[in-house]
Amino acid sequence: MTGSDGSSAPLKVLVFAASLRAESLNRRLAALAARVAAGSGATVDLATMRDFDVPSYDGDVEASSGIPAGAEELRRRLAGSDAFIVASPEYNASMPGQLKNLIDWTSRFRPQPFDGRHGLLLSASPSLAGGNRGLWALRMPLEHLGARIFPDMFSLAMAHKAFAGDDLADPALKARFEKTLESFLSLAEAAKHYPCMKRAWVEFLGEPPGVGADRVDPVPQ
Numbered sequence: 001m002t003g004s005d006g007s008s009a010p011l012k013v014l015v016f017a018a019s020l021r022a023e024s025l026n027r028r029l030a031a032l033a034a035r036v037a038a039g040s041g042a043t044v045d046l047a048t049m050r051d052f053d054v055p056s057y058d059g060d061v062e063a064s065s066g067i068p069a070g071a072e073e074l075r076r077r078l079a080g081s082d083a084f085i086v087a088s089p090e091y092n093a094s095m096p097g098q099l100k101n102l103i104d105w106t107s108r109f110r111p112q113p114f115d116g117r118h119g120l121l122l123s124a125s126p127s128l129a130g131g132n133r134g135l136w137a138l139r140m141p142l143e144h145l146g147a148r149i150f151p152d153m154f155s156l157a158m159a160h161k162a163f164a165g166d167d168l169a170d171p172a173l174k175a176r177f178e179k180t181l182e183s184f185l186s187l188a189e190a191a192k193h194y195p196c197m198k199r200a201w202v203e204f205l206g207e208p209p210g211v212g213a214d215r216v217d218p219v220p221q
């Protein structure tokens with residue numbers, strides 16, 4: 001796509017799975033998403049959750065030592081991307097604790113790194129629901145932080161049986177996966193090249209402005 005400024009720089013997309021397991025199904029799905037995105041012309045940064053290793057959030061540690069390197073690494077790689085894709089396991093009908101912890105640490109940077117960034121949520125699970133409930137939980141903090149989370153999500157059910165090599169075995173499912181990715185990438189690309197949409201104001205419910213609510217970015221003037 002050529003932008004209104006005449007540029008046609010490829011879309012840069014950060015992709016990672018929120019599982020530490022070497023044999024992770026979500027890692028396989030993230031790797032597939034990375035290949036599809038690269039095939040559609042995007043420049044892909046494929047990360048792993050180990051790149052973003054952080055201790056449990058502790059306000060005292062933050063005050064004494066600052067924000068840890070793993071969160072700084074996510075901040076840096078988000079800043080270098082136009083959009084991000086996360087493939088997240090579902091743990092007990094929610095997102096993995098380590099992913100929420102990483103989001104919490106990363107949300108402490110100013111400017112706040114998720115604000116205004118386009119995101120697509122994927123999940124893979126051996127269950128019939130494919131981990132989809134976890135994505136609704138994940139959507140909440142990300143949207144709270146101002147990320148533009150794509151309305152469609154893709155959850156791979158019976159994921160332990162769904163792959164044929166590196167690809168999805170079922171042709172209809174494969175087509176749906178690719179369509180979801182392409183729709184997301186088109187939107188992110190339009191936002192990159194045609195940044196004409198007015199920034200939405202994100203409301204942090206119940207928090208008056210002031211130093212006491214220091215996790216809130218000031219509303220741009």
Ligand SMILES: Cc1cc2nc3c(=O)[nH]c(=O)nc-3n(C[C@H](O)[C@H](O)[C@H](O)COP(=O)(O)O)c2cc1C
Binds near residue numbers: 021024027
């Ligand atoms: C603590 C824990 C809780 C889990 N809870 C769910 C769940 O609520 N729903 C689900 O579909 N799978 C659940 N699972 C199974 C995971 O979906 C499965 O282990 C999956 O393979 C994890 O993702 P990964 O392969 O990317 O590591 C749970 C697994 C663990 C370890």
